Amino acid sequence: MKTSRADVLFRYVTIAVASVVVGLFVVYFVELVSGSSLTLSEGFVFITSSIWTDVAFGVYPMLWGSLVTSAIALCIGVPISVGVAIFLSEISKGRLRSTLGFLVEMLAAVPSVVYGLWGLFILTPILSTYVYPVLEQYVGFLPIFSCPDTFVPCYFYGVSVMTAGVVLAIMIIPIVAAISRDALMAVPNSQREAAYALGATRSEAINMSVLSYARSGIIAAIFLGFARAFGETMAVVMLIGNERVVSTSLLHPGYTLASLIANEFSEASSPVAVSALIEAGLVLLVVAFMTSFIGRLMIRRFLRSREAASYL
């Protein structure tokens, strides 16, 4: 068919607009690197030092806080999410499946600042009254739940690394559950039938053949859940206490890279302080980009191999 000038023009317009997505991507890295040049030249001291003053900038405590809160979120959130995914894809059907699936999706629709408000006024008092004292009493010999005697218990105000991690766990459930469910649903039925033919019960079939088949999809979901938890800002800044300390105890307040930026950006006094905060953003960008990239790549591979398998 004849290609008119309008056709060519339209095609180039759409390409140009689509390139905004690619362009944005490049701009992120270029701008954050050039914006943080004042402190970037200091090298790795930035992530290994714990000293944060008006002239020296080290984000080790915040990097630690980001990693620990994300780890808590994964430890609590992933088993729940995988359970939800199994229930939605293997056990429930019809109306129950769609209704419960919708409710879990709605967890993702709640704005993160509302999680922060709810966490601060509803969850924090519950945790610091009923959960943390019990943890300290029975497993307080573990460094992660220790709480050295001071005038008031370390969880007195309730805001802590643990509180932030628990709320992050709730926040990553919808994304991890949704991707795991898609992975489970992509498992061909022949896989289940084979297990049933061997006399397996439903749980054995899920364990033996469905979960192992969907494994890479579930791991991808964990990567994306980590990226979400690592970069989450508002809920964490309201719940972690924003103290620049490295503590092995999860019941202590802490700080994260994202909450550092949110909390201190408007008060940054000098160009070099702004540069340091932008570099914190660069660290966030690189980590979130890498985990998100790997996760997406794994999903793509997983779905492709499933497509190929379905032709066999």
Next chain:
Amino acid sequence: MRLRRVISDRLWVGFTFAAVAIAIVPLVSILADVAYQGIAAMNVDFFTMLPPPPCPPNSVCTPGGLGDAIQGTVILVALSSAIGIPIGIISGIYVSEYGKNRYGSSVRFLGDVLAGIPSIVTGVLVYLLVVVPLRGYSVTAGSIALGSMMIPIVSNTSAEALKSVPNSIREASHALGIRKWRTSLLVAAHAKRAIATASLLAVARITGETAPLLLTAATSQLWFSGFGEPIASLTFYIYFYGTSAYGNWKALAWGAALILIVIVLGINVGVRIITRGKGAYSS
């Protein structure tokens, strides 16, 4: 042996059901608490007045509301939609109708990855690109930040919608001698419902954003006074007043949370009701 297997099967099913219950309890708690505390904060002043001064215990409180924040959120969301939705849809048309090549699939892939970049980083980027050159926080900067977050979301969801339009539509259009570019628009018109719902969900998503606004638009205690001036938003007040020490401010934070939840969940539930029972490509 058989009994043991039956029991372990039941336990396994019980575990998955418990997981669903654990996931839904926080949602119910959030909705109940926001409704309960938020309704208590609702009155006419909430919508029409500017924020009150803090009200320490044992003092007379001046009435006030979050009129400026409601106005600010509406303006920010409208402007960012005007930026993000058109660019997103045209990019989606490229990915679906022209992008059956390496570049098209990388646009789609990068869109997914971009959607996973923390929103506070978007705030840092727009601070560098817009706030620094314009010398100050502004409505414009806030809208650009939220708009740029919408682009990859709208692009990928509308590409998805366009791809599910049956090929027979494209073939019929070609057979009638209609040019490719008009065919693309026909396909887009065919999927307009799905594209509209995808855009609405993106609007719901950015209405609840706070972090990028902290570095771009926040805040002012005044009514909208120009695109070059800073502005408040509902989400900003939930953060700022929610972490404050004053009862009257905390009440306003819950009120703001209620309005936000009604908007965001309203859009999600509305989209769900509209699309229920529709065919694949109209949903």
